Ligand SMILES: [Ca+2]
């Protein structure tokens with residue numbers, strides 16, 4: 001009887017182990033660690049450094065003397081405590097500030113914890129690309145990389161400065177680290193983007209030397225995308241300055257890069273974030289011409305009638 005009980009217990013144990021193994025094979029995600037795989041730049045293609053433009057729209061880039069208007073202690077708090085996350089800077093927080101970008105004027109924007117600004121909607125993508133297809137939104141890749149703001153002291157801030165044409169919005173990633181932040185060897189990094197009312201953009205890299213236990217070559221822009229793109233898939237309307245290739249002319253600790261918008265960016269207004277799309281005036285012109293044409297026909301008809 002005792003042997004039968006033991007035998008049954010062994011069978012039960014064996015079946016349980018078998019069932020768990022089957023479950024593990026069928027649903028690897030259940031048993032795998034919830035952490036995402038470490039990023040490797042090798043899988044993303046060769047590093048690329050691009051020219052200063054202009055792109056099809058007319059944006060150009062130039063290296064400028066390093067400046068840094070620190071808002072780490074004065075800016076409005078946007079977020080902290082995230083690996084991959086985005087938050088909106090709502091129109092109400094921007095006091096009427098608008099920003100023209102690829103012919104669209106925005107009164108709001110989305111900021112990601114991974115060094116990316118997007119328009120229209122947010123992106124929490126951590127895998128930086130070459131701006132051909134990703135992100136799908138129009139975007140400013142300040143230092144798009146797998147960053148992490150879960151460490152103590154990390155935070156993302158924004159602040160409006162100046163007035164009139166000199167008005168500018170500063171967005172600052174303050175003391176953020178590379179994923180995975182909890183590694184003791186990580187060094188915090190600080191950088192910012194300045195969005196000017198006229199559509200110009202300046203990147204200021206205060207300190208972007210970091211440390212990543214997964215990759216020795218992620219520091220100082222070596223694993224990041226720096227540039228801008230319009231919405232949708234892009235061949236022409238993008239200015240890709242550096243892709244996994246820092247430090248270089250455009251990106252690195254103690255460097256500033258100015259992206260200048262063409263004058264047309266300030267005059268063509270097709271849409272704002274919270275207002276309906278302004279219709280093209282073609283319809284109005286057509287209607288006016290039709291009215292004129294009808295009027296001429298009527299006048300000719302009266303004139304002919306008078307002659308008869
Ligand atoms: Ca991240």
Ligand SMILES: [Ca+2]
Pocket residue numbers: 039127128144145146223224
């Ligand atoms: Ca990367």
